[in-house]
Amino acid sequence: MILTHDEIIKCLQDKSIIIDPLDEKRIGPASVDVVLDNQFRIFKANQSEINLNSDTVDTSKATELITTDTITILPGQTILGITKETITLAPHICGWIEGRSRFARIGLMVHISSGFMQPGISNKQVLEIFNAGPMAITVNAGISVCQLIFEEAKGSASYNGQFQHQQTP
Numbered sequence: 001m002i003l004t005h006d007e008i009i010k011c012l013q014d015k016s017i018i019i020d021p022l023d024e025k026r027i028g029p030a031s032v033d034v035v036l037d038n039q040f041r042i043f044k045a046n047q048s049e050i051n052l053n054s055d056t057v058d059t060s061k062a063t064e065l066i067t068t069d070t071i072t073i074l075p076g077q078t079i080l081g082i083t084k085e086t087i088t089l090a091p092h093i094c095g096w097i098e099g100r101s102r103f104a105r106i107g108l109m110v111h112i113s114s115g116f117m118q119p120g121i122s123n124k125q126v127l128e129i130f131n132a133g134p135m136a137i138t139v140n141a142g143i144s145v146c147q148l149i150f151e152e153a154k155g156s157a158s159y160n161g162q163f164q165h166q167q168t169p
Helices: 005-013
Strands: 017-020 032-034 039-043 063-067 070-073 078-089 093-099 122-131 137-140 146-152
Touching (some): 032 078, 078 093
Antiparallel strands (some): 070 137
């Protein structure tokens, strides 16, 4: 069941959902807008291949971590960003990262394929940002680039994988 505004507020009050920092004005009818931080991973030029020969992919070897308040994404380019907010979910809450229509209309995708937030997470959310449009797009840290949609999970589970407590893209 997707949580609506009042249910999200209840979960924030009982700490089933923790968003740090939280701007209550960003709580919508059934989602919470979150903002882009100023850390990005840019893929290095002349990378000929990333071999997916295990379950773990180390993007740090193929990317460069940069800190900037403004970044331009070229058509067809993928970069990794991260939310400013740390999201912590109780074992009975999960969620989804979704783009915002105002940015999708110009071809900006904020997550390519991994939009699910596991129950029990506590981390910033990495964003696989892709420019599917025909022109360069400049984005600024602090912009509400995506929204989080929360659901109640039937049962209880907790994520304990390699990205638990992640703070950089």
